[in-house]
Amino acid sequence: MDSRSTPDQADASRRAFLKSTLALGGAGLAVAAGTRTAAAEGDPKITELQDWNRYLGPGVDAAPYGLPSEFEKDVVRRDVPWLTADATSSVNFTPLHALDGIITPNGLCFERHHGGVAEIPPQDHRLMINGLVDRPMVFTMEDLYRFPRENRVYFLECAANTGMEWRGAQLNGCQYTHGMVHCVMYTGTPLRNLLNEAGLKSSGKWLLAEGADASAMTRSIPMEKALDDCLVAWKMNGEALRSEQGYPVRLVVPGWEGNMWVKWLRRLEVGDQPWEQREETSKYTDLLADGKARKFTFQMEVKSVITAPSPQAPVTHGKGRTVITGLAWSGNGTIRRVDVSLDGGRNWHAARIDPQSFPKAVHRFYYDFDWDGSELLLQSRAMDEKGFVQPTKEALRKVRGANSIYHNNGIQTWHLKTDGALENVEVS
Amino acid sequence: MDSRSTPDQADASRRAFLKSTLALGGAGLAVAAGTRTAAAEGDPKITELQDWNRYLGPGVDAAPYGLPSEFEKDVVRRDVPWLTADATSSVNFTPLHALDGIITPNGLCFERHHGGVAEIPPQDHRLMINGLVDRPMVFTMEDLYRFPRENRVYFLECAANTGMEWRGAQLNGCQYTHGMVHCVMYTGTPLRNLLNEAGLKSSGKWLLAEGADASAMTRSIPMEKALDDCLVAWKMNGEALRSEQGYPVRLVVPGWEGNMWVKWLRRLEVGDQPWEQREETSKYTDLLADGKARKFTFQMEVKSVITAPSPQAPVTHGKGRTVITGLAWSGNGTIRRVDVSLDGGRNWHAARIDPQSFPKAVHRFYYDFDWDGSELLLQSRAMDEKGFVQPTKEALRKVRGANSIYHNNGIQTWHLKTDGALENVEVS
Structure with missing residues (x-):
């Protein structure tokens, strides 16, 4: 295969490559940790031309103010009808x-x-x-x-x-x-x-x-x-x-x-x-x-949550390489550290905080790990620039009792099951 | 007037205040540099209840994916039909x-x-x-x-x-x-x-x-x-x-x-x-x-432009306190300095660069000044972290000739007229 190809040559070389790997039974393809190689199966989504490769799409006058792709239509704000009496309040x-x-x-x-x-x-x-x-x-x-x-x-x-x-x-x-x-x-x-x-x-x-x-x-x-x-x-x-x-x-x-x-x-x-x-x-x-x-408990205290995987964002790829991500924030300023636990708070691992953020803004964190397919209890715990650490819900209740509605910054737990589904649970 | 008031008392006190200032012929209101005090004229927009103060608006189920206010309907992407042959390219x-x-x-x-x-x-x-x-x-x-x-x-x-x-x-x-x-x-x-x-x-x-x-x-x-x-x-x-x-x-x-x-x-x-x-x-x-x-002139060089006032964003408030704002960016990294000229590049004033930005991102700059109502030639000029300075269009043409289409990072001029309208002009 020539190291430089035109798009047409590329199509030809793509087919040739896929044929040869199929001939090798996939031996030419390393299946790296958790990364599936669709090509090994001769996936027609890459071997065959798709409609969007051939036909012109809508032009620049289609949407003066743009909207998300139709394939993202489930990514919307949602309410919980029984929470409040009336949509206007x-x-x-x-x-x-x-x-x-x-x-x-x-x-x-x-x-x-x-x-x-x-x-x-x-x-x-x-x-x-x-x-x-x-x-x-x-x-x-x-x-x-x-x-x-x-x-x-x-x-x-x-x-x-x-x-x-x-x-x-x-x-x-x-x-x-x-x-x-x-x-x-x-x-x-x-x-x-x-x-x-x-x-x-x-x-x-x-x-x-x-x-x-x-x-x-x-x-x-x-x-x-x-x-x-x-x-x-x-x-x-x-x-x-x-x-x-x-x-x-x-x-x-x-x-x-x-x-x-x-x-x-x-x-x-x-x-x-x-x-x-x-x-x-x-x-x-x-x-x-x-x-x-x-009264006048104005400030929002240090808090974090794992946003994915979570009950609405299950693990669909099976075991292997898995990204845990979430948000952390504090009314005190910046987030200094986020830890992630896979076992309901017994052991903690330092998460990676994405560097582009600001004081009193949310911070994005990641924890990359290899999931062995077993049940896990996922938690995150943030610490802010003043040294305040996000408490457990249990610790919060000890101080504030059971009557509160506001200012719950307790540690959240998601129960990851073997099939990749998650559920909101509490651990004590 | 009590220093604490309920909303109803506030309405009453607002009317009382406006009456008293009207009685004083506005003498109780300082007209600060460039800031009009509508109250001095007994503006019904503040003295009288408006519809939106009384009637419930749409609820949270109105827009699962939100859109801009109807009053912002002119803030859209626009094309220039004669620039290209076909909306799909x-x-x-x-x-x-x-x-x-x-x-x-x-x-x-x-x-x-x-x-x-x-x-x-x-x-x-x-x-x-x-x-x-x-x-x-x-x-x-x-x-x-x-x-x-x-x-x-x-x-x-x-x-x-x-x-x-x-x-x-x-x-x-x-x-x-x-x-x-x-x-x-x-x-x-x-x-x-x-x-x-x-x-x-x-x-x-x-x-x-x-x-x-x-x-x-x-x-x-x-x-x-x-x-x-x-x-x-x-x-x-x-x-x-x-x-x-x-x-x-x-x-x-x-x-x-x-x-x-x-x-x-x-x-x-x-x-x-x-x-x-x-x-x-x-x-x-x-x-x-x-x-x-x-060929392969990949990098975008240091550049800036005044975004407002500009031909589509005229000065409508007359003379006095005026905000000039714009964007500066460079493929080399961060913007170290932006200068603004009011006289077509003869004299330059240091603009204020808003601190929340990142390398290879746009930077927002401001220059606040008192407009005396005279004609001005507005320009901005950026310098990046490697010391590159945005050139004049004239300097660019000397080096690159008149055949170019791409990579024009020349200094832009807006002609501000006495009525607040602006026009795209060149100065030499």
């Missing part, structure tokens, strides 16, 4: 089991809204700053676009993510147990730029952020955080915010619970104490065993 | 003027294909390695998924990007002059992993990459590059590659011209010299003034 989940890397595509970022999706013409939107400021102000979107901009990749996690797991393994899929997290690049202006424009009074210690949707979501934010790394953002992953993510403008509160990232942001009021709104008192508080509730 | 352009940050959303990544978009069922796709290897192999997609994975953010620029500008300012919009570049996070396995699996013979110096589409795109790649940072990639921005970007698998050749990033990758042949295929001889070569053509 409900949640759907990011299909983490089918994704990789650290960027969540905008079309797959989970949704949580309390009064449905507000559709606001950007030219009609206003953002007001009032309260303890020298100069109360109202901004149009065009006003906001004139402030200095920053771009930052951050995870957003709903405080209720993994909430159903407080009372044991319940939802059989990583999308449902952990899919209230996404991670995108935001473009906006630091919140401090707007507050400085209005002129903060020294008595201004708290900020109330209010949304323009029908739920009028309101949350109190300490001024120290507001002046630190919060953004008023109007783009995600390069394009305008999606409507369900607060178009035309939302608050970004890095590392803190998603409910505070007020969408459709219309008002920022500066005060001297928190407002004790519904969503920070009757909701988004942590009820302890003694009946007392912790 | 044509190009459309990323709307750079409407984007920000460094991530291009998958639906807006420009398309260039030579035989239309191949739609390949992933279970029917095969990737073959043959030629100067010890063990010729054929991989299914599932085989590929078992190799160790990496995630990397890279720009992809078509060699013909800005090609129409070789003969002077022609296309009136950044989307058309520079929109054959995009930047996403890829997930895949280093190409070297597959080559090592097949076992490279020491005589293997070049690689032929072949696509499975009807154009059977073929390009020769030096083995040194193939073993360095190339990826065989199956995901972009977390989800499966889009069909128009090579679903289910493409080659990623960081920093090198987009045509080499073979889509629908079906074959890798190892040889001892380049193949001299059509797309690396009659096309994708640089015809010099003396009639000779340079």
Whole structure:
């Protein structure tokens, strides 16, 4: 076979090669660890021309705004109908089991809204700053676009993510147990730029952020955080915010619970104490065993989950070379280490953390191993830059009791069975 | 006004505040540099309840795979019908003027294909390695998924990007002059992993990459590059590659011209010299003034462009505080510096480069200034980590003549007029 060939010659040489290997009974092909060589079987998918090798496909005018392949139609956000009463105050989940890397595509970022999706013409939107400021102000979107901009990749996690797991393994899929997290690049202006424009009074210690949707979501934010790394953002992953993510403008509160990232942001009021709104008192508080509730538990703690294999992403290739992958994140900043266990937490192996990530963004980890086909109990455990280590669910329950919904960062277990199927289980 | 208010109180206090400022004739509102205060005019968009403040919007089951707001319907890929004969061998352009940050959303990544978009069922796709290897192999997609994975953010620029500008300012919009570049996070396995699996013979110096589409795109790649940072990639921005970007698998050749990033990758042949295929001889070569053509000019050189303001993104806010933003990139690695000129290259000002980027990815830059309303000639000029500086178009033509189409990295000029409109012009 000539070392250089035209496409036609290549077809001919491909057939010749395949014939010769077939003649050798596959002896010319090394079956490397876990990698099947379809050629050894004279696979017509490579020996014969396929339709897509011959016929012209759709042109560049087919999709001005592109969509995923029809073969990916199962990779969508999904809700759990019995979880909430009403689709307009409900949640759907990011299909983490089918994704990789650290960027969540905008079309797959989970949704949580309390009064449905507000559709606001950007030219009609206003953002007001009032309260303890020298100069109360109202901004149009065009006003906001004139402030200095920053771009930052951050995870957003709903405080209720993994909430159903407080009372044991319940939802059989990583999308449902952990899919209230996404991670995108935001473009906006630091919140401090707007507050400085209005002129903060020294008595201004708290900020109330209010949304323009029908739920009028309101949350109190300490001024120290507001002046630190919060953004008023109007783009995600390069394009305008999606409507369900607060178009035309939302608050970004890095590392803190998603409910505070007020969408459709219309008002920022500066005060001297928190407002004790519904969503920070009757909701988004942590009820302890003694009946007392912790409030203002804003930060999302160190957490990780194996996204594949997982109940919705079974092992279909049989034993041999296997990739375990997952996500780790922490409101404290970067992830320093992720360990993976194959035996329910008895022995731990250091996972490889992909280097391209950022503080308060998700980190992608991998653990490559040879599966011997036996049953395994898969777990991951993350440690963040401040040395905090993700706890077991058992350890969490000892401290927080059984009444909690929010802030479950416990270690998740997937039971891998001999047939490659997986199930959500708990080990103790 | 109480420093803490309920939403209802807030509505009341907002009205009171607006009334009082109106009573003061706006004197209570400082009109900061360039920031209009709509409140001073008693804007009903903030004083009165809007529909979206009252009525429930669509719920979480409305869009399993989400799309942009209806108000963003003009942010789409666009083609230039007269540029190419046929939509199946044509190009459309990323709307750079409407984007920000460094991530291009998958639906807006420009398309260039030579035989239309191949739609390949992933279970029917095969990737073959043959030629100067010890063990010729054929991989299914599932085989590929078992190799160790990496995630990397890279720009992809078509060699013909800005090609129409070789003969002077022609296309009136950044989307058309520079929109054959995009930047996403890829997930895949280093190409070297597959080559090592097949076992490279020491005589293997070049690689032929072949696509499975009807154009059977073929390009020769030096083995040194193939073993360095190339990826065989199956995901972009977390989800499966889009069909128009090579679903289910493409080659990623960081920093090198987009045509080499073979889509629908079906074959890798190892040889001892380049193949001299059509797309690396009659096309994708640089015809010099003396009639000779340079071939294998693979690398994309240091380049930048102001994306806004630009002809499709005029200044609509009048004079005062103005944000100039753009992109800079280089096949050599990172961008060390970007300068912006307001007067056609006489005086230069250091732009601010947003810190969250990566080598061989686009970098986002900003220059904030007060526009006095006069006519300006806006330019940007990038310098990369190896010290290469983006040249003027004039300097490029002196070296390369007037016959070129590819590899135009010259400095672009936008003429900003007093009414805020912009035009593509050349200065000398």
